[in-house]
Amino acid sequence: MKDDLVRFSKTYGSVSLTGGEPTIRLDFMEILSFCSGIFNKVSIQTNGRRFSDMDFARAVCATGTNISVFLSFHSHKKVLHEKLSGSSGSFDQSVLGIKNLVSLGCNLGINVVVMEQNYRELGDTVSFLNGLGVNEIEFSFIHPNGRAWRNRKMLVPRIEDTLEHIKKAIDTAKVLKMRAFTERYPICFLGEYRSHATETMFGGSVGNRILVFKPECNNCIRKHECSGFWETYLDMFDVNLSPVLKE
Numbered sequence: 342m343k344d345d346l347v348r349f350s351k352t353y354g355s356v357s358l359t360g361g362e363p364t365i366r367l368d369f370m371e372i373l374s375f376c377s378g379i380f381n382k383v384s385i386q387t388n389g390r391r392f393s394d395m396d397f398a399r400a401v402c403a404t405g406t407n408i409s410v411f412l413s414f415h416s417h418k419k420v421l422h423e424k425l426s427g428s429s430g431s432f433d434q435s436v437l438g439i440k441n442l443v444s445l446g447c448n449l450g451i452n453v454v455v456m457e458q459n460y461r462e463l464g465d466t467v468s469f470l471n472g473l474g475v476n477e478i479e480f481s482f483i484h485p486n487g488r489a490w491r492n493r494k495m496l497v498p499r500i501e502d503t504l505e506h507i508k509k510a511i512d513t514a515k516v517l518k519m520r521a522f523t524e525r526y527p528i529c530f531l532g533e534y535r536s537h538a539t540e541t542m543f544g545g546s547v548g549n550r551i552l553v554f555k556p557e558c559n560n561c562i563r564k565h566e567c568s569g570f571w572e573t574y575l576d577m578f579d580v581n582l583s584p585v586l587k588e
Contacts, residue, residue, distance in 0.1 A: 347379055355382035357411075364391040370400060377405035386411045386452075390431060392438030402447040409448035412439065416459045417469035425458060436473065443474035450477040456496050460503040463510035471517045478514060479539065480507055482525040485573040499578055500530060508534055527570065528563040529583050541566045561585050 350356070356376055363369060364387050376383045383405070389412040392398040401408065412435070415425040419432040426432075442449045451470055453463065467478060483489055485497050507523060511534055514521035521537055528535045535541060541563075552569040561567070561584035570580070 343375060350379040354380065355384065356380045357384040357386055359386040362388055362390075364397075370404070373401065373408070374404055377408055381407060383408045384411050385409070386413070388413050388426065388431065388435060389438035389442075390434040392441050393434040395441050398438065398441040398445060398447070402442070402445045409450065410442055411450050411452055412442075413452050413454065414439070414466070414470065415454065415456075416462070417466045418462070421458060425456065439470070439473050439475060449475065450479060451475050452479050452481055454481050454483050455498075455503055455507070456483050457498040458496070460498060460506050463506050464513040467510050467513045467517065467519065467521070471514075471519055475519070477520040477522075479522040479524055480510065480526075481523075482571075484525070484571055485577060486571070490573055493573075493577060497574070497577060500526065500574075500580075504530055511537055525568050525571065527582070528567040529561060529585055535563070538566075538568075540568045555580065555582055557582050557584050562587065 358369075358373065358376065363372075363385060366372070373383065373385070385401070385408065387410060389410075392401070392410070392412075401410070414422070414435060416422040422432040422435070423429055439449070439451070453459070453466060455463070459466070463480065470478060482500060482503070483497055485493050489496050504526075507526070511521045511523075522539045523531065523534070523537050524539050526538060528538060528541070531538055553572045553575055554564065554567075554569045555575075558564050558567070558569070563585045
């Protein structure tokens, strides 16, 4: 595996350690240290629970300044967060993990997966996280895949229904001087908030995604920097688009 990573690092400058939950691996620190030595940037995608152990958090942050933590957080409400994470005790551990990482000055970003159960209160979640010292947050529209697909009627909202709340959450973040981004939101839906789409920063190339566009997207001048739709989302909902035809 190490030889493969070395070859990979010569082509790509960054790597993401994800899972499942990567931090529960017994050899996680070994993998992290190796990756930190050969990649310019190393991102850890995590639920944050292991970072409630300050010794672990300190060891991760001390491994390299090129390491960042991308921590999933579902809601400022303990009961809802634990319902969505499917684990009792996850809220307190994740909150403590965030506090530890902030106190250590680690590069930290929070990912909130936008779902039916949490989208109406995203602004309150932003305020809660700001109170913990967080200064960067991303709102990722849920991928109707796996468990989310099996429970899609309960978990997956219409994108249009979430837009008002996403925009208010971004406004809240601005007031609190936090950086706020969206992911998996079509550019034409975001309007004047499109500069917050991570896809506009990477030319539409964000993560491992299944790009699907509707025929009317072909005339959109922003198609090259848009993530399109999850294919499974279009299996669920009809979508009316307003392509961006001019600046």
